[in-house]
């Protein structure tokens with residue numbers, strides 16, 4: 179199976195004409211409540227590809243936890259190592275999207291952020307027999323490091339999505355502990371000082387990541403495609419031509435495709451192409467994990 183260690187949130191999303199001013203009350207066009215958090219999104223996206231997947235992390239013991247667990251279960255995600263913390267609330271995100279498609283987001287990490295490196299042993303069982311480990315940075319950075327060390331000791335490849343980059347930067351050790359680092363444009367700028375806008379600038383940024391210890395850098399350039407680089411190979415995958423309407427969670431679906439293809443034995447180049455197809459398809463539908471494509475849809479796009 180693929181092991182995802184990461185955040186589980188409930189997202190409260192509202193669509194408005196414009197953002198409210200301080201002290202103002204507005205009526206919204208529409209609102210939804212659903213599963214979110216990069217860990218849960220990536221796990222659901224892997225499940226939609228038909229791959230065995232287990233999510234480890236924490237919720238609270240509130241009604242939002244019930245909602246998250248039911249949604250994960252219905253999506254086919256094994257949530258046995260998604261632990262319930264009675265001291266903390268389930269993570270939640272409050273997302274407002276205006277007419278222009280801009281968003282404002284407030285996040286309460288809650289139970290996701292309530293555990294440090296000492297809690298690693300509670301999550302470690304999810305690594306048993308895992309083919310690939312996926313992580314993001316919506317948990318304590320020390321805990322992410324501790325899990326990555328365990329994975330390394332067991333020879334399980336780690337795909338780390340450095341999202342969001344912590345305010346203090348990504349801990350130095352993580353550059354080398356992750357086998358594959360998958361920043362998007364902004365994260366690349368935060369990690370290297372270079373905003374990648376094309377293949378050449380992305381490869382320049384990748385060289386800086388390699389100097390910091392990254393083995394494989396995969397730089398996601400949104401509608402410009404994706405660049406990958408190791409010490410011995412590099413490549414560019416142009417974007418698949420799709421009609422993008424909502425790029426939310428494109429990166430999460432990309433990472434799900436990447437890990438799934440690697441778990442199925444693909445080469446790096448093949449896996450990046452598969453991932454790019456997943457990311458592209460995710461932009462053709464609204465929503466986060468629910469926009470993730472199935473394996474058939476990906477196969478269709480790859481054959482086109």
Ligand code: ADP
Nearest residue numbers: 362398399400401403417422428429454457458
């Ligand atoms: P994030 O969601 O982390 O910001 P990106 O927006 O870079 O990540 O999207 C991840 C990947 O999904 C891209 O590298 C690309 O392969 C694919 N993708 C994203 N947006 C588009 C698009 N408009 N057209 C085609 N592919 C896209």
